[in-house]
Amino acid sequence: MSGGTNKTFAVAITGASGAIYAVRTLRALLADGHHVHLAMSKYGRYVLHEEQDWSSDESLLDFLRRVGGDEVDHGTLEEHSVNDLTRSISSGSAPCDGMVVVPCSAKTLSAIAHGTSSNLIERTADVTLKERRPLVLVVRETPMNLIHLRNMVTVAEAGASVLPAMPAFYQKPTSFEDLGDFIAGRALGLLGLDHELFTRWTGPRD
Numbered sequence: 001m002s003g004g005t006n007k008t009f010a011v012a013i014t015g016a017s018g019a020i021y022a023v024r025t026l027r028a029l030l031a032d033g034h035h036v037h038l039a040m041s042k043y044g045r046y047v048l049h050e051e052q053d054w055s056s057d058e059s060l061l062d063f064l065r066r067v068g069g070d071e072v073d074h075g076t077l078e079e080h081s082v083n084d085l086t087r088s089i090s091s092g093s094a095p096c097d098g099m100v101v102v103p104c105s106a107k108t109l110s111a112i113a114h115g116t117s118s119n120l121i122e123r124t125a126d127v128t129l130k131e132r133r134p135l136v137l138v139v140r141e142t143p144m145n146l147i148h149l150r151n152m153v154t155v156a157e158a159g160a161s162v163l164p165a166m167p168a169f170y171q172k173p174t175s176f177e178d179l180g181d182f183i184a185g186r187a188l189g190l191l192g193l194d195h196e197l198f199t200r201w202t203g204p205r206d
């Protein structure tokens with residue numbers, strides 16, 4: 001982990017498969033001591049519940065503590081309703097060092113590509129782009145149609161980093177957590193953060 005200055009990031013969880021990537025990203029940002037503004041869409045919550053051992057009876061922070069230990073208390077988590085556009089992260093005047101949408105559905109990708117800003121996730125992504133801060137979209141859909149592909153080009157042209165949920169296998173992952181950490185680590189890297197979530201490729205062994 002960076003161990004450097006604590007920063008503020010927005011994290012959004014939308015209704016694509018791959019909730020483990022969100023969990024590993026949140027754990028890493030919090031363990032590194034950052035302040036995280038979190039917004040979950042209705043289907044983001046649903047998929048998180050389906051894919052992870054979490055139910056909405058438990059706060060997400062308690063869940064992260066249960067799976068990640070006290071390390072997550074190095075940082076702070078501030079959760080917002082996805083329908084509340086009055087939150088600070090809706091405005092470019094609020095301090096924020098970047099945003100990651102993890103996982104990012106094709107629907108939210110489309111909304112960001114077209115600047116609709118109809119919920120807190122879409123608005124915060126729009127603000128992040130207009131303020132020229134790092135925006136990382138962990139897009140997850142397969143196969144992709146031409147609309148998905150064009151929307152990825154549009155957001156990339158607008159300054160976002162498209163980080164498809166495609167973990168690499170050269171680190172020889174042995175668990176789902178390893179796969180999650182690879183994507184979380186790439187997201188942290190694109191946010192400008194150092195991390196030790198996976199071993200970097202340093203060339204052939206011989």
Ligand SMILES: Cc1cc2nc3c(=O)[nH]c(=O)nc-3n(C[C@H](O)[C@H](O)[C@H](O)COP(=O)(O)O)c2cc1C
Pocket residue numbers: 013014015016017041042043044046047050104105106107108140141142
């Ligand atoms: C179990 C489940 C898995 C889904 N997986 C994906 C997916 O991997 N990618 C995707 O683009 N949409 C997926 N969807 C569909 C989205 O949830 C749906 O398009 C929704 O409107 C997305 O809205 P949101 O971006 O506001 O969360 C899934 C839906 C469900 C119920």
